[in-house]
Amino acid sequence: xxxxxxAGRVRxxxxxxxxxxxxxxxxxxxxxxxxxLIAVADLRQIQKVFFRGDLIVDxxxxxxxxxxxxxxxxxxxxxxxxLVLGTVLALMRLSSVGPYRWIATVYIEFFRGLPxxxxxxxxxxxxxxxxxxxxxxxxxxTVWSALGIVAxxxxxxxxxxxxxxxxxxxxxxxxxxxxxxxxxxxxxVLPQAFRIVTPPLTNELILVVKDSSLAYxxxxxxxxxxxxxxxxxxxxxxxxxxxxxxxxxxxxxxxxPLTFAVRRxxxxxxxxx
Amino acid sequence: MTTNPxxxxxxxxDGDAVVVEITDLRKSFGSVEVLTNITTxxxxxxxxxxxxxxxxxxxxxLRCINLLEEPSGGTVLVDGIDVTDPDCDIDRVRSKMxxxxxxxxxxxxxxxxxxxxxxxxxxxxxxxxEAAKIARANLDKVGLAGRTDAFPAxxxxxxxxxxxxxxxxxxxxxxxxxxxxxxxxDPELVGEVLAVMRxxxxxxxxxxxxxxEMAFAREVADRVxxxxxxxxxxxxxxxxxxxxxxxRRTRTFLKRVLDPTHVDxxxxxxxxxxxxxxxxxxxxxxxxxxxxxxxxxxQRF
Numbered sequence: 001x002x003x004x005x006x007a008g009r010v011r012x013x014x015x016x017x018x019x020x021x022x023x024x025x026x027x028x029x030x031x032x033x034x035x036x037l038i039a040v041a042d043l044r045q046i047q048k049v050f051f052r053g054d055l056i057v058d059x060x061x062x063x064x065x066x067x068x069x070x071x072x073x074x075x076x077x078x079x080x081x082x083l084v085l086g087t088v089l090a091l092m093r094l095s096s097v098g099p100y101r102w103i104a105t106v107y108i109e110f111f112r113g114l115p116x117x118x119x120x121x122x123x124x125x126x127x128x129x130x131x132x133x134x135x136x137x138x139x140x141x142t143v144w145s146a147l148g149i150v151a152x153x154x155x156x157x158x159x160x161x162x163x164x165x166x167x168x169x170x171x172x173x174x175x176x177x178x179x180x181x182x183x184x185x186x187x188x189v190l191p192q193a194f195r196i197v198t199p200p201l202t203n204e205l206i207l208v209v210k211d212s213s214l215a216y217x218x219x220x221x222x223x224x225x226x227x228x229x230x231x232x233x234x235x236x237x238x239x240x241x242x243x244x245x246x247x248x249x250x251x252x253x254x255x256x257p258l259t260f261a262v263r264r265x266x267x268x269x270x271x272x273x
Numbered sequence: 274m275t276t277n278p279x280x281x282x283x284x285x286x287d288g289d290a291v292v293v294e295i296t297d298l299r300k301s302f303g304s305v306e307v308l309t310n311i312t313t314x315x316x317x318x319x320x321x322x323x324x325x326x327x328x329x330x331x332x333x334x335l336r337c338i339n340l341l342e343e344p345s346g347g348t349v350l351v352d353g354i355d356v357t358d359p360d361c362d363i364d365r366v367r368s369k370m371x372x373x374x375x376x377x378x379x380x381x382x383x384x385x386x387x388x389x390x391x392x393x394x395x396x397x398x399x400x401x402x403e404a405a406k407i408a409r410a411n412l413d414k415v416g417l418a419g420r421t422d423a424f425p426a427x428x429x430x431x432x433x434x435x436x437x438x439x440x441x442x443x444x445x446x447x448x449x450x451x452x453x454x455x456x457x458x459d460p461e462l463v464g465e466v467l468a469v470m471r472x473x474x475x476x477x478x479x480x481x482x483x484x485x486e487m488a489f490a491r492e493v494a495d496r497v498x499x500x501x502x503x504x505x506x507x508x509x510x511x512x513x514x515x516x517x518x519x520x521r522r523t524r525t526f527l528k529r530v531l532d533p534t535h536v537d538x539x540x541x542x543x544x545x546x547x548x549x550x551x552x553x554x555x556x557x558x559x560x561x562x563x564x565x566x567x568x569x570x571x572q573r574f
Contacts, residue, residue, distance in 0.1 A: 172378065187395065
């Protein structure tokens with residue numbers, strides 16, 4: 001009953017057994033690395049720099065709520081603006097009217113290629129170019145426009161792909177019922193397109209949340225601090241990283257429930273596919 | 274309200290109003306001519322079945338009637354309105370023509386009921402309650418009164434196609450176009466859809482049905498049109514066209530359809546085979562690509 005392979009001096013392992021052994025080796029290496037890290041690290045020092053108790057209290061009480069609120073407001077405003085503008089751009093890109101397509105293409109390529117920070121700086125300095133110009137909602141309006149305009153360029157491409165993914169038969173059915181082109185787009189195509197692109201748009205929202213940390217570049221007053229700026233200021237004055245750790249956790253506080261909510265939404269709408 | 278001439282019912286010799294009048298209709302996709310000088314008319318209450326091999330242009334003919342394809346030449350009059358005229362309010366004409374597609378094309382994000390109300394609300398400006406009442410009556414008619422809250426994906430193919438019929442009927446059309454309505458269905462689901470269509474025919478609906486269901490055509494149709502290679506080869510009473518075809522091409526086609534296991538010695542030397550595959554290919558490329566007839570292409574917001 002000995003197979004030719006087993007007849008060799010060293011018994012060959014079956015592929016499954018071998019994969020199992022390799023996995024055990026990987027676990028062992030991982031455990032060893034963690035153990036080494038703990039042994040080498042000065043845990044007290046780490047705790048003092050990253051999680052200092054009094055600084056945690058300071059960070060939480062000196063205006064974290066306001067900063068968290070600002071970050072959410074910056075991101076939400078920019079996202080909504082980006083979504084509206086992105087949808088218009090996506091429809092322009094798919095238009096049969098040449099100039100619409102060209103304008104949309106130029107816009108998308110231009111703003112996708114620029115770092116968001118440059119657009120933000122430009123918007124901050126816009127009143128220099130247009131004396132007397134005042135962006136509505138002050139600093140908020142400036143951040144919304146700059147980040148929204150950049151986000152729109154990305155979202156336009158996503159939404160365009162979503163619109164194109166809606167089967168042509170859907171438009172034909174709508175039009176054959178006598179629905180005008182605009183109504184068919186609004187009632188039939190866009191709702192399905194947005195359902196298709198919900199996951200990538202969530203991604204975009206998370207990117208906008210994180211991009212809102214660039215707002216500091218246009219010079220914020222204490223009441224308009226976003227999370228990063230708030231954490232960084234406190235970290236600098238105390239030469240300690242604790243406030244930044246708190247700020248970082250706050251970002252997760254925004255993005256993780258968001259991901260979770262969208263996942264649930266998707267599961268719920270899956271039956272309508 | 275509209276620049277269209279008032280609908281004038283042209284009258285044929287025996288007194289019935291003509292609903293659709295097609296004259297010298299031509300359609301090309303690129304260099305391939307898919308329809309060549311089609312001339313025919315459909316009277317009110319008439320059930321016309323269009324049969325023919327794959328690649329005979331029959332679907333394209335149907336799609337030219339409601340301008341899902343833009344004809345390359347000739348005229349299509351619906352209720353006396355020329356749909357090929359750029360001044361024609363095509364949305365209004367379309368709202369009087371229901372269309373049922375091979376692939377159902379139900380709005381996948383809407384419930385069964387909303388599928389049947391959305392166009393009523395947009396086009397006929399009906400209130401939600403009124404639209405829902407009409408939709409329910411039509412869903413009841415196709416035997417789906419109990420599934421109003423389901424989404425299309427939760428229904429069988431046969432049920433989806435019946436919803437599609439109810440959706441078209443909810444617009445209260447004068448004419449129904451069926452584009453191979455049972456071709457995408459599992460064999461055991463074909464009957465329920467044909468039953469709905471049979472009932473519709475018996476109620477006097479004007480219907481143009483592109484189909485491969487010969488038994489249905491023979492039983493229900495007032496007239497059968499056999500198309501091949503983009504032309505009408507013969508048309509007439511089903512007993513004549515299907516029962517006693519005059520033309521060789523009709524006979525060959527019917528032999529193949531009615532007895533698919535029959536091995537046809539002529540099959541490899543079929544002189545029309547190449548033309549058919551050309552037409553089929555042209556149709557498929559035209560429909561697969563984001564080529565949209567100019568009318569569908571217009572600015573979308």
